[in-house]
Amino acid sequence: MIHSLFLVNASGDIFLEKHWKSVVSRSVCDYFFEAQERATEPENVPPVISTPHHYLISVLRHRIYFVAVIQSEVPPLFVIEFLHRVVDTFQDYFGVCTEAAIKDNVVVVYELLEEMLDNGFPLATESNILKELIKPPTILRTMVNTITGSTNVGEQLPTGQLSVVPWRRTGVKYTNNEAYFDVVEEIDAIIDKSGSTITAEIQGVIDACVKLTGMPDLTLSFMNPRLLDDVSFHPCVRFKRWEAERILSFIPPDGNFRLLSYHVSSQNLVAIPVYVKHNITFREGSSQGRFDLTLGPKQTMGKAVESVLVSSQLPRGVLNASLNPSQGTYTFDPVTKLLTWDVGKINPQKLPSLKGTMSLQAGASKPDENPTINIQFKIQQMAISGLKVNRLDMYGEKYKPFKGIKYMTKAGKFQDLPTQ
Numbered sequence: 001m002i003h004s005l006f007l008v009n010a011s012g013d014i015f016l017e018k019h020w021k022s023v024v025s026r027s028v029c030d031y032f033f034e035a036q037e038r039a040t041e042p043e044n045v046p047p048v049i050s051t052p053h054h055y056l057i058s059v060l061r062h063r064i065y066f067v068a069v070i071q072s073e074v075p076p077l078f079v080i081e082f083l084h085r086v087v088d089t090f091q092d093y094f095g096v097c098t099e100a101a102i103k104d105n106v107v108v109v110y111e112l113l114e115e116m117l118d119n120g121f122p123l124a125t126e127s128n129i130l131k132e133l134i135k136p137p138t139i140l141r142t143m144v145n146t147i148t149g150s151t152n153v154g155e156q157l158p159t160g161q162l163s164v165v166p167w168r169r170t171g172v173k174y175t176n177n178e179a180y181f182d183v184v185e186e187i188d189a190i191i192d193k194s195g196s197t198i199t200a201e202i203q204g205v206i207d208a209c210v211k212l213t214g215m216p217d218l219t220l221s222f223m224n225p226r227l228l229d230d231v232s233f234h235p236c237v238r239f240k241r242w243e244a245e246r247i248l249s250f251i252p253p254d255g256n257f258r259l260l261s262y263h264v265s266s267q268n269l270v271a272i273p274v275y276v277k278h279n280i281t282f283r284e285g286s287s288q289g290r291f292d293l294t295l296g297p298k299q300t301m302g303k304a305v306e307s308v309l310v311s312s313q314l315p316r317g318v319l320n321a322s323l324n325p326s327q328g329t330y331t332f333d334p335v336t337k338l339l340t341w342d343v344g345k346i347n348p349q350k351l352p353s354l355k356g357t358m359s360l361q362a363g364a365s366k367p368d369e370n371p372t373i374n375i376q377f378k379i380q381q382m383a384i385s386g387l388k389v390n391r392l393d394m395y396g397e398k399y400k401p402f403k404g405i406k407y408m409t410k411a412g413k414f415q416d417l418p419t420q
Helices: 027-038 076-093 100-106 106-117 127-133 139-146 239-245
Strands: 003-008 013-021 048-050 055-061 063-071 178-191 197-211 217-222 228-232 247-250 255-263 274-282 289-297 307-311 318-325 328-334 340-346 353-360 372-382 388-394 402-416
Touching: 003 027, 003 048, 003 076, 013 027, 013 100, 013 106, 027 048, 027 055, 055 076, 063 076, 076 100, 076 106, 076 127, 100 106, 106 127, 127 255, 178 388, 228 239, 239 247, 247 255, 255 388, 274 372, 274 402, 289 318, 318 340, 353 372, 388 402
Parallel strands: 178 402
Antiparallel strands: 003 013, 003 063, 048 055, 055 063, 178 197, 197 255, 217 247, 217 388, 228 255, 274 289, 289 353, 307 340, 307 372, 318 353, 328 340, 372 402
């Protein structure tokens, strides 16, 4: 399936390559570089590029392009999903998935890629199985390996490879049996100047941390499962039962894993949690402009809106900004013209505001349009879609585990369009 993998940094340099079947020349990436030059933004590079003899399938994560080389037709999403698994594995092993981290752990990277793909086909992609095969790097282990010439590869076959459940190792034992589930929703929205919603959708995930003894069989049910569109499951989920009953039934992997991801696209189901009142004006012939912005909670069911960060790309003609925030701090970069306001937590009794003036270049014409307002925020213990877990049950084991569910909503691409 996958013949080669190239890792390309933000500067367009190939800093790591891995070949499974036969060595493919780096020159094949020239087609990728051409597409990269034509793209207006880094994320706009086409995920699938056809060349005379190959297909290039890529993903962009953490400012690194993971480019897979394919010599025959395969489902592109199959390859894209595998590349995302590679990135997630690197992040799990090294804490971060950056060029520096990959270079510092290059031996472990090659060992992981060798185990994750066998002769071009996915083999072991579960983190708990890989950690039995290849021990995560530590400072002490790296020093010992350097001195003795040994590697991080384990000497025994992982027990999960011998199990009928390949994503879970056998003989798991814990003193405290716990199962935690985090429902995290990211809202993407564009709001017009009157406060009406132009587009709104929610990308959600349920991340799990399961530390249970033995071979537990779990079921997770929802109060309103019909909300979920475009659901993508971990391989452990029994799909037929979900289709028939809308219940998640699964034997979980050991440790951390993503149980499912979903999408809520119906406009009437997406509540907008914050509102913005802004008045940004520039007068013709004047060297000054007015900036006035106020934030407030909208549909948060009484939950606090936290970690609020407002940013706006001001017009090029703006030289400086003299603003007064009612709370938090703001910064303005006169080179990039980026205004950033770190608000913190919104107090509904005293709404945060940012007011003041902007200095324009002498003789500069009035900007054609006002800047867009971008907002980031978090709301703890609330899923903005209204999704709620009904109950979590365990079968197959006799002990009673501790169970916990957490909810969180955060902003994805949340934009408020300017007043013209």
